[in-house]
Amino acid sequence: DAGVTQSPTHLIKTRGQQVTLRCSPKSGHDTVSWYQQALGQGPQFIFQYYEEEERQRGNFPDRFSGHQFPNYSSELNVNALWLGDSALYLCASSLFVNPEMNTEAFFGQGTRLTVV
Amino acid sequence: DAKTTQPPSMDCAEGRAANLPCNHSTISGNEYVYWYRQIHSQGPQYIIHGLKNNETNEMASLIITEDRKSSTLILPHATLRDTAVYYCIVRVVIAAGNKLTFGGGTRVLVKP
Numbered sequence: 001d002a003g004v005t006q007s008p009t010h011l012i013k014t015r016g017q018q019v020t021l022r023c024s025p026k027s028g029h030d031t032v033s034w035y036q037q038a039l040g041q042g043p044q045f046i047f048q049y050y051e052e053e054e055r056q057r058g059n060f061p062d063r064f065s066g067h068q069f070p071n072y073s074s075e076l077n078v079n080a081l082w083l084g085d086s087a088l089y090l091c092a093s094s095l096f097v098n099p100e101m102n103t104e105a106f107f108g109q110g111t112r113l114t115v116v
Numbered sequence: 117d118a119k120t121t122q123p124p125s126m127d128c129a130e131g132r133a134a135n136l137p138c139n140h141s142t143i144s145g146n147e148y149v150y151w152y153r154q155i156h157s158q159g160p161q162y163i164i165h166g167l168k169n170n171e172t173n174e175m176a177s178l179i180i181t182e183d184r185k186s187s188t189l190i191l192p193h194a195t196l197r198d199t200a201v202y203y204c205i206v207r208v209v210i211a212a213g214n215k216l217t218f219g220g221g222t223r224v225l226v227k228p
Contacts, residue, residue, distance in 0.1 A: 004159070033215070042203060042218030043160065056215055090159050094214070104150075105216060107159030 002027060004093050004108035012114045013081050021076040021111045025093030032074040033105065034066060035090040043090055049074050050096055078113075086115045120204045125223040128198075134191040136222055138204030141185040148207040149180060150216065151189045153200040160203065160218075163189065194226045 005024045013019050025032050031050045035043035045058040049068035068074045072093075078085055089112075092105040121139040128134040140149060148167050152160040164171055164178045166187070171178045177190040191198055201221040208215045 035216075035218075042201075042221055043216075045215050045217065048215065058215075088157075092159075092216075103214065104162045104165065105214070106162065109159050 004091055004106050006089075006091050006108040006111050008111060009109065010112045010114075012116060014116055015081055015083060017081050018077065018079045019081060019113060021078075021089050021091075021113070023074045023076070023091030023093075023108060025072050025074070025091075026106045029093035029095050029106070030072050031094045031096045031103075032068060032072065033092045033094070034074070034076045035092065035107075036060070037088040037090060037110070039087070046076070081115045083115050086113060088112050120206060120219050122202075122204050122219060122222045124220060125225070127225050127227055128191075128194045130196060130226055130228050131193055134194045134198065134224060134226070136189040136191075136202050136204075136224065137186065138189070139186045140204070140206050143184055143206050145184075149178070149184075149187050150205040150207050151176070151178065152203045152205065152216075152218075153198075154203065154221070155197075155200045163202075165207070194224075196226050196228065198224065199226045200224060 004026050007022045033048040034046040037043040046060050047057040048055050052068045063079045065077045088110040090110045091108045094103040094105045148165050150165040151163040154160045164176050166178045180187045201223050203218050203221040205216050
């Protein structure tokens with residue numbers, strides 16, 4: 001059973017460019033969340049997708065956008081990259097049952113984005 | 117979001133139990149306590165979670181105080197591979213599932 005897979009594993013971009021990161025959830029999962037982890041800090045919630053819609057968003061600008069496909073996979077897009085966007089981007093998947101049901105989130109290994 | 121407070125770091129001897137404390141004094145009645153760990157440059161790994169009762173699985177035990185304002189993660193026999201950053205998280209229920217709010221975590225170093 002494949003876990004959460006992310007691609008690419010590493011990426012170098014130039015300031016002002018755009019980037020797309022991809023995530024395939026764990027088999028059987030239907031909800032995908034994205035997190036940004038700067039060096040030495042804990043992951044910060046960006047947004048969550050369920051049923052192909054953004055359901056909740058953290059404190060991130062509109063430059064960060066996403067998409068979820070019918071097969072539950074997801075993309076994270078970042079436009080007009082800043083140097084400060086350099087971070088490890090983590091994807092987590094879970095299964096939504098109802099808001100009260102515990103669904104542990106499984107994380108991928110992340111994409112290391114470096115903006116130069 | 118309910119905040120958590122953890123010591124920034126701690127050392128543990130290999131083979132001994134590691135007890136990791138966490139304070140979450142503003143936790144709401146229906147919020148769960150989750151523990152994740154992150155080994156260097158990898159994605160966070162789920163360890164255990166609980167609401168009111170103590171919980172145990174193959175990785176660890178979770179002890180939650182009766183007032184739910186604090187908890188302790190216990191790694192019964194620490195190994196060198198348990199060296200990682202351990203995050204105590206209060207699970208916030210949102211529209212579709214949950215949002216995990218990570219703090220700074222506790223950096224645990226298991227020494228031979």
